[in-house]
Amino acid sequence: xxxxxxxxxxxxxxxxxxxxxxxxxxxxxxxxxxxxxxxxxxxxxxxxxxxxxxxxxxxxxxxxxxxxxxxxxxxxxxxxxxxxxxxxxxxxxxxxxxxxxxxxxxxxxxxxxxxxxxxxxxxxxxxxxxxxxxxxxxxxxxxxxxxxxxxxxxxxxxxxxxxxxxxxxxxxxxxxxxxxxxxxxxxxxxxxxxxxxxxxxxxxxxxxxxxxxxxxxxxxxxxxxxxxxxxxxxxxxxxxxxxxxxxxxxxxxxxxxxxxxxxxxxxxxxxxxxxxxxxxxxxxxxxxxxxxxxxxxxxxxxxxxxxxxxxxxxxxxxxxxxxxxxxxxxxxxxxxx
Amino acid sequence: xxxxxxxxxxxxxxxxxxxxxxxxxxxxxxxxxxxxxxxxxxxxxxxxxxxxxxxxxxxxxxxxxxxxxxxxxxxxxxxxxxxxxxxxxxxxxxxxxxxxxxxxxxxxxxxxxxxxxxxxxxxxxxxxxxxxxxxxxxxxxxxxxxxxxxxxxxxxxxxxxxxxxxxxxxxxxxxxxxxxxxxxxxxxxxxxxxxxxxxxxxxxxxxxxxxxxxxxxxxxxxxxxxxxxxxxxxxxxxxxxxxxxxxxxxxxxxxxxxxxxxxxxxxxxxxxxxxxxxxxxxxxxxxxxxxxxxxxxxxxxxxxxxxxxxxxxxxxxxxxxxxxxxxxxxxxxxxxx
Numbered sequence: 001x002x003x004x005x006x007x008x009x010x011x012x013x014x015x016x017x018x019x020x021x022x023x024x025x026x027x028x029x030x031x032x033x034x035x036x037x038x039x040x041x042x043x044x045x046x047x048x049x050x051x052x053x054x055x056x057x058x059x060x061x062x063x064x065x066x067x068x069x070x071x072x073x074x075x076x077x078x079x080x081x082x083x084x085x086x087x088x089x090x091x092x093x094x095x096x097x098x099x100x101x102x103x104x105x106x107x108x109x110x111x112x113x114x115x116x117x118x119x120x121x122x123x124x125x126x127x128x129x130x131x132x133x134x135x136x137x138x139x140x141x142x143x144x145x146x147x148x149x150x151x152x153x154x155x156x157x158x159x160x161x162x163x164x165x166x167x168x169x170x171x172x173x174x175x176x177x178x179x180x181x182x183x184x185x186x187x188x189x190x191x192x193x194x195x196x197x198x199x200x201x202x203x204x205x206x207x208x209x210x211x212x213x214x215x216x217x218x219x220x221x222x223x224x225x226x227x228x229x230x231x232x233x234x235x236x237x238x239x240x241x242x243x244x245x246x247x248x249x250x251x252x253x254x255x256x257x258x259x260x261x262x263x264x265x266x267x268x269x270x271x272x273x274x275x276x277x278x279x280x281x282x283x284x285x286x287x288x289x290x291x292x293x294x295x296x297x298x299x300x301x302x303x304x305x306x307x308x309x310x311x312x313x314x315x316x317x318x319x320x321x322x323x324x325x326x327x328x329x330x331x332x333x334x335x336x337x
Numbered sequence: 338x339x340x341x342x343x344x345x346x347x348x349x350x351x352x353x354x355x356x357x358x359x360x361x362x363x364x365x366x367x368x369x370x371x372x373x374x375x376x377x378x379x380x381x382x383x384x385x386x387x388x389x390x391x392x393x394x395x396x397x398x399x400x401x402x403x404x405x406x407x408x409x410x411x412x413x414x415x416x417x418x419x420x421x422x423x424x425x426x427x428x429x430x431x432x433x434x435x436x437x438x439x440x441x442x443x444x445x446x447x448x449x450x451x452x453x454x455x456x457x458x459x460x461x462x463x464x465x466x467x468x469x470x471x472x473x474x475x476x477x478x479x480x481x482x483x484x485x486x487x488x489x490x491x492x493x494x495x496x497x498x499x500x501x502x503x504x505x506x507x508x509x510x511x512x513x514x515x516x517x518x519x520x521x522x523x524x525x526x527x528x529x530x531x532x533x534x535x536x537x538x539x540x541x542x543x544x545x546x547x548x549x550x551x552x553x554x555x556x557x558x559x560x561x562x563x564x565x566x567x568x569x570x571x572x573x574x575x576x577x578x579x580x581x582x583x584x585x586x587x588x589x590x591x592x593x594x595x596x597x598x599x600x601x602x603x604x605x606x607x608x609x610x611x612x613x614x615x616x617x618x619x620x621x622x623x624x625x626x627x628x629x630x631x632x633x634x635x636x637x638x639x640x641x642x643x644x645x646x647x648x649x650x651x652x653x654x655x656x657x658x659x660x661x662x663x664x665x666x667x668x669x670x671x672x673x674x
């Protein structure tokens with residue numbers, strides 16, 4: 001991560017201010033742009049203005065630090081989601097890895113489609129087929145075992161078109177935004193339709209968001225006493241699907257406060273932005289619009305993945321900021337490690 | 338709250354250390370007891386030793402700050418739970434307040450028992466009767482409305498035997514412990530069988546624990562567009578009962594890390610302590626034992642409320658600390674405001 005933690009930053013700042021021999025010594029420090037990967041323009045300015053208003057104790061829109069909650073969708077908002085949601089690549093690879101133990105999959109959909117590399121047939125199975133694949137590959141093991149499997153996959157697998165690790169397919173402007181908000185006393189949360197336990201192993205290292213601030217879809221787990229002590233077993237039963245109108249429900253359940261800022265990229269985030277911006281006082285709703293077919297992917301109203309239609313229609317009237325990746329972002333992905 | 342926030346404390350400490358003209362100036366400062374309401378004894382010493390070990394970078398048992406998660410049961414651990422769980426008093430008062438709109442309750446259990454003040458008949462209805470009462474009084478309204486109702490009740494109602502507000506029926510030694518842990522880099526969570534939305538409105542002011550660090554039992558909610566914009570409606574349907582083996586499940590779901598310290602008082606907390614202390618490295622499991630019939634209440638194996646039986650049997654072998662309220666606590670409740 002580029003920035004140190006906000007606590008460390010605050011301590012250093014206070015130290016500098018308290019111990020400086022004279023105030024004039026600090027006048028020569030040039031102002032640092034907190035969002036260097038954002039082009040100057042309306043989107044960047046609206047974000048900067050919002051943060052300035054809610055953090056200025058003299059402003060009528062000042063928000064105490066404890067209430068500065070910001071929620072972020074993950075797929076398509078913090079990291080890419082093309083040509084498929086990354087968790088689906090994981091599920092597909094798991095089907096292939098587990099196939100020797102499941103000879104019946106050779107003739108059984110959706111597994112047959114996956115094993116034959118027939119993504120069209122997989123898509124034809126719709127949500128039911130995908131759910132079956134997720135259940136077969138994401139449940140049965142303990143939570144500790146699943147974390148090991150997901151972590152190992154992320155460490156060893158590359159994105160099919162860029163050749164980069166999936167955890168480098170994150171958006172540099174959003175990393176800067178997360179740091180900037182935290183440096184201004186915000187608590188940042190992920191609220192994603194992705195699997196909560198697929199995200200938690202790496203969100204702290206990649207985004208600076210600790211596991212307890214990750215909200216997502218989940219399967220049910222059960223507490224069991226195993227041979228080596230207690231475990232949590234992942235059951236083949238949906239716990240919660242954290243999408244659309246369920247996002248405000250999950251925010252209420254996990255966070256217990258209404259965010260003052262929310263960031264998404266698809267109509268799956270509509271209600272999260274609606275709930276967030278309907279609160280009183282200063283509010284910020286932001287939609288990341290995938291407009292850059294050269295540096296990333298361009299898609300919106302017609303796309304199944306990251307479908308964005310109603311959000312584009314209503315953003316203006318609702319006062320939401322629409323970020324054009326092509327125009328507003330100087331850089332898309334972080335430099336290669 | 339007695340102590341300033343740990344962030345403020347840390348900043349002050351760093352400032353004092355950084356700006357002190359010479360190191361010898363600080364030698365005359367007397368050591369401050371972080372747990373003044375705890376009598377010196379094994380329980381206090383085991384807690385202090387645990388914190389010293391996990392926070393000392395030179396110790397083999399050092400734990401990075403991000404992993405210093407401590408979970409606390411609420412009823413009987415942070416505040417009292419006699420002569421009834423406080424949330425039941427709330428439900429009973431709500432039945433009485435709502436009775437004029439429900440003439441049918443005059444002849445219908447469990448409402449009839451409540452309206453006639455017949456706690457024995459209420460108890461005879463068992464869990465099913467209590468659940469019916471909770472559903473009738475805790476659901477139907479929006480989350481905002483429920484927060485107002487619960488907050489107003491807590492502000493205007495007194496505990497039946499002490500005459501103090503319920504939020505003053507908290508344990509002074511545990512308030513000190515919460516502050517002490519946070520000052521040592523711990524993140525403190527509540528994991529309670531009580532209603533999550535009954536606790537969240539006041540836990541920050543009383544315990545210093547923000548809403549997003551409160552885990553509890555819940556009913557389901559639904560996102561709706563009302564006349565004045567979006568609301569979350571509380572549905573008459575159980576979401577999650579956060580008790581016994583469900584506590585580790587809820588910890589995994591909400592926190593996503595295993596705590597290194599857990600504090601409870603009943604067999605409802607057994608699995609939370611079991612899950613916590615089964616992790617590798619230094620672990621702390623603490624049971625608060627209600628042994629003080631004069632200053633508080635004395636109960637354990639035979640009590641329906643705060644039933645503690647298996648925990649007492651197995652604490653020794655499992656290395657859990659049993660705190661005797663009578664012997665280990667100098668004070669029980671905070672001074673009256």
